[in-house]
Amino acid sequence: MTSAAASIVLPAWQAGPVIPSFGSSSCTSSQTFCWSWVRTNWAGVLEPALVQHIYITVIAVVCGLIISLAAALLAYRVGWFERGFTAFSTLLYTIPSLAFFLLFVPVTGLGLMTIEIGLTGYTFLLMFRNALTGLRSVPADAIKVATGMGMTPRQVLLRVNLPLAIPSIMAGVRISAVTVISLATIAADVTPLGLGNPIFFALHTTFTTELIAAGVLAILLAFAADLVLVIVQRSITPWIRARAKG
Amino acid sequence: MTHDETDPIAASGVRRQSQVEIEFRNATKRYPGQEAPAISNLSFTIPAGVICCLVGPSGGGKTTTMMLVNRLIDLTDGDILIGGASVRSANTTELRRAIGYVIQQIGLFPHMTIAGNIAVVPKLLGWPRARIRERVLELLNLVQLDRSYAGRYPAQLSGGQQQRIGLARALAVDPPLMLMDEPFGALDPITRSALQDEFLKLQERINKTVIFVTHDIDEAIKMGDRIAVLREGGILAQFGTADDLLAHPVDDYVADFVGADRGLKRLSLRRMRDIVHPDPSLEAKPNVPTISADASLRVGLSRLFTTDASAVRVTENDGTTLGAVTLDELREAVAAHRRTDGAP
Amino acid sequence: MTHDETDPIAASGVRRQSQVEIEFRNATKRYPGQEAPAISNLSFTIPAGVICCLVGPSGGGKTTTMMLVNRLIDLTDGDILIGGASVRSANTTELRRAIGYVIQQIGLFPHMTIAGNIAVVPKLLGWPRARIRERVLELLNLVQLDRSYAGRYPAQLSGGQQQRIGLARALAVDPPLMLMDEPFGALDPITRSALQDEFLKLQERINKTVIFVTHDIDEAIKMGDRIAVLREGGILAQFGTADDLLAHPVDDYVADFVGADRGLKRLSLRRMRDIVHPDPSLEAKPNVPTISADASLRVGLSRLFTTDASAVRVTENDGTTLGAVTLDELREAVAAHRRTDGAP
Amino acid sequence: SGNSKSNAASTSSSSSSSKSSNASSNSSKSSGSGLSPVTAHNVSLPNGTPGQGKPSVTIGDKNFPEEFLLGDLYQIALKAKGYTVTVKPNIGGSEIIDTSFKSGQIDLYPEYLGEIVSSVAKKSPQKSDVATYNAAKKFEQSHRNATLLKQTPFQDVDVLFVKTAFAKANNLKSVGDLTNVGAKGQGVTYVAQPPSRTRFAGLKGLQKAYGLTKVNFVGAPPGQQYKAINKGQGNVGDAFSTDPAFASGVNAGKYLALNDTKHIMGFQHVAPVVKQSVVKAEGPQFTKTLNWVSSLLTLKAVQTMDIAVQTHHKDASTVAQKFLEANGLNS
Amino acid sequence: MHVIAAGLVVDIGTFFTQQGRMLVAEGVKQIELSALAVAIAIVIGLPIGAMVGHIHKLSFIAVNGGNVLRALPTLSIIAIGIGIYGFGLVNITVALVILALPLILTNAFVAVDGVDPGTVKAAQGMGMTGRQILLRVELPSCVPLVMAGVRTAWVYVVATAYLAAFSGYSGTLGDVIVDIGSFGLGGVLAATAVAVVIALVGELVLAGAERLLTPRGLKLAANANPG
């Protein structure tokens, strides 16, 4: 494209710059949906965004689960901790992401770290409360027996309360996962990762095809994540199906 | 574990020596919000290595008494000493690990398989896998359940099967002390009697100190070296051997409790072997019913009384005849026994 | 409710006429994932207005049988007819309302008070408040609990107390049919015997058709107009009256089940009243023990056998003497009875 | 342009979109009669690769399509001249990118100057493009140890637009004509991003400068103004003057941008904001390269590239590369 | 960082003193909006969740269906809504209901699904209809878990209601929160603080409601747990 001649001849401002033709597209913004755009941009735009979105989500959910579970186990034993952590996670969730980023970017930079801190914080409230409520709704008999067997309170908590709270904990994880999938779009505020990129790009350019494509991917991802979590839950709670039969 | 004077369990050696005495000293428990105490001034001592059956009215405080021993609830007043050390100052975890507990509501862990339920304490104690596996199968066998049940979940078992798992679970590490709250309450007579025998056989080997709640007075008579009868309000009505209770109930309440046919019940305590005498004439009589030497006098009476036979042939397990017993001999033996201890 | 041919319960009149027959026709149940059926080809008929005791080994299918009747689980094969109508086509809600069910696990509602638990079905049926209140107190009384328990919650009751509430709850609206799964399993002998008597008294007034699971063969003998013995795998071993079973057990299994002392047990079925004869000489003898005419022969035997007295004085409840019974007379009466029906 | 420029935003956008007069009026406003002293004109591209051996520099850009394009243009030119460049694209709105700049996450970013004045420096709108440039530059120098290079010929201000049919029916040409819809703007529903509600470059300006006190304001998500107007959810929308809708293209003639005769929307030329230390370390050829790029960015050029990216979904960096090469950049 | 933080605190304080009235008014509107959305989510989600939990079937479809709706950012839901039902209260309410629904639905499902089977069997055996079992036995005995969903939903909705500013519904705290340009970080955080207080106070009120709704028998049973 660049000829030797072109590099020498500098345009005069009065004439204005040379404006080449950039070509056109058969897909326009006003169209409802345009498959050819999806086909041409799958590998370049959608797939990488989807993959990034998945790992952003997985990291946040896993970190959120670990921290929330630890907090719930602590709160089960230490009364005041529940109020404290609830208030803390409410605060985290309520701070708008913009304000959050303004506070965190100088410290943690323009990368994954900042996003993950935010997203992880957003899962606390949900996972923490569900885990704690689950730990508390365990049948009294089971706890009495466990205690009577000489389990330490810690062992009772980990071996009896915790497994019996799995349905409640997993409910929290399922919603958190979908919440993070939705919220991970704000990653696009800090760094071009995830489906937030195409979604907001499409919103700005009012490009319906891209909006629908990215939106559908987010929804499919949420569906798949939920499905995977349900399968995981079923496989780690075999006693529930045993109970249901008959 | 080293000997440690500040740890009552270690000091009393619950974990090391297998026999410990349990002493109730004015033990009293009042539930919050309840006027009347559930247990009042309970005082008695269960000697080491002995099975003490606890009987009493529904709501009489039996379960409460058990839970006071392993500190699932706390005493309002008085004390309980295990091997001389107060439970009040015991380390609860240590205390409870030394005590096998079968709860009345069974309370299997719904999220664990049968094998998992039985293996809970062995796992806590870090037994090797193979040993746990072996022990689980051993215990399933003991409670007369097929090993195929190992992989099932509690919800897939019948009431009585669940109860047996509760027993197996409590026996898993052979604790020196056992609290058993109606362990056989949901079992049919055949299974129950088999488990009673198994438990007694076990007890012969390892002399545990056991508190055993039952509503079945026959069971109490069979199992209990001692029987404690509670009355309404958790007050001790009588404490003694089965024979004491049957022969000398302290009052109408206890007499009622052991039953109007307590005379016949007493017959359960003695065996045909004890009263049989050689009888050469037996060979001539063809239609004499046969009975095992280990059968109780009660079974003997039943046989004699309900057949036309004038005597029963008493045989050893290997079939050799020990002799004969007639109805009159039976009655005479009972009367002689009664005269020696002056019962009515 | 109007008669409706398509509704088997309405059609069979379960709700209107108080007596209905229950017929099992090759009833079979196989739990998913289990090879062996829990209930196999069960066939027998419980006549209307009769108490049928269901006994059998732990895991023998008793609870399963109960739940098949009120459709808490569904038949794999065969059928069960209530008043001639198949449960398969019944409206389950209607069906269950007509059936009082005491479940083995007791299953009180933890969030309701005792009064609330008892009042569940009356409330469902929209009884007026005052009537419900009255009924609750009546039932508490029936199950021998003080009215102060009305406001407590299940967690505050002992095991036996909870079980009694379970019974009261099932009886609340006097259903014509009752399924009772070990209703007295956790009760001490005194309370149990009192409740048995209460229930029999009730049954005299309102002849319910009852299936009553128990492990206590004495209870089965006392309560059951009929007894069905199941064996392992939910197979019917024998079905008949208590006397049939005791006198003619079909095989060793049933004989074992009813017990080695079944001869003595049989004595429970007859009363002193039936064999007493006037005896003028009694006046002269001062030390003759006294026994109620309603006492069973078993209690009579116990008295005679375990005292030195040669006879017992049999008295009416008002104290008038009916006559005397000696040990020989007792034995003779039993023998005569046996000869008429040819039992061993 | 304030607002929308400030951040395109996701859930937490902070600014609104406001715009000044329509596209054609921009250039005349910005430069007055002659050459503006602050605008890059007729700059030549340095020869060779003067950037070789110079310290690496990090460029950021904001989170909407035109900014991606700007970021790519500057970056491609610098790379072609041998500079070592790292790009951190897609950094939120004005506040976030300023915070990132302040905290050293980036060394350079293209910014709309009215945005610096209003969103970052929190000053009131200036009266001309030169005043805007100077105010912004002063702020960057004193508060950020930074400076502004020359600004672009084009600017992208917020504009108020209506459907052409609506304009015809109400005889609308400029913002002031909105009184035709109803006295003091009664009957006008103005759709813009929420911050326009409180800004002079928005509802406040309509009220104060035009006396349109009865205008009804409706906050909308970024980019949704066209849709809202199409669906009849409002009759006046807020857009960017460079939006493809106002150029020749698929929607040509569908919308009319109203002339902002009182300049409430301010002046939104773009200039690279650069750390002073970076300017020094990279040397004069660095500045020259950037100025060369800026000088090429006329309204027509930017609008054409915007259409390529936004309407025809061309990749921004490809478009930027092609444009720069056409104007003499040899890669 | 310290200096920034100190400066922020001053900013927030100043904003409160100057704009306190406005914040209160906006707070009230935020409460109304949030309460409306949560109420609707309860009305829709609780019955569906409870029903599915009761029949122990179809849970995946119901829970996942509710869940998947949330996969889109709330802002996109608002944007999509413009084309369907336009701007205003309806738009933001729908978006917030979509946010709150899965929380309430899923927790109601898990709660009812997990009720002790023995208790349910007893209720069935008494001839309660499915509806009666659900209302009189299952729901009362799982109040805490159901309420956990409602409480979390409340916080989520209050925290997200600021997006009302993008839905043509003004007057909420969102007017300040989304306008950092006009109100500054101090103003945004001051409005956020009001939202946090609303979230926490509502949360406390709901905790109180939970305590009232939880039958005493359940608490007694739970307290029977030895420590």
Ligand SMILES: Nc1ncnc2c1ncn2[C@@H]1O[C@H](COP(=O)(O)OP(=O)(O)OP(=O)(O)O)[C@@H](O)[C@H]1O
């Ligand atoms: N849900 C289930 N799934 C699989 N097997 C079951 C299930 N429930 C019961 N069983 C099996 O079916 C058989 C019959 O059980 P059932 O509860 O009817 O016995 P039961 O006679 O009531 O015993 P018990 O006297 O111990 O209560 C048992 O072997 C039991 O293990």
Ligand SMILES: Nc1ncnc2c1ncn2[C@@H]1O[C@H](COP(=O)(O)OP(=O)(O)OP(=O)(O)O)[C@@H](O)[C@H]1O
């Ligand atoms: N948590 C509690 N709060 C208040 N009262 C209680 C509590 N637990 C038990 N009680 C009462 O204490 C008394 C003794 O109860 P306990 O459970 O020890 O009786 P029990 O002898 O085991 O009876 P059962 O044979 O029926 O199991 C009963 O009257 C019971 O109502």
Ligand SMILES: [Mg+2]
């Ligand atoms: Mg008890």
Ligand SMILES: [Mg+2]
């Ligand atoms: Mg059973």
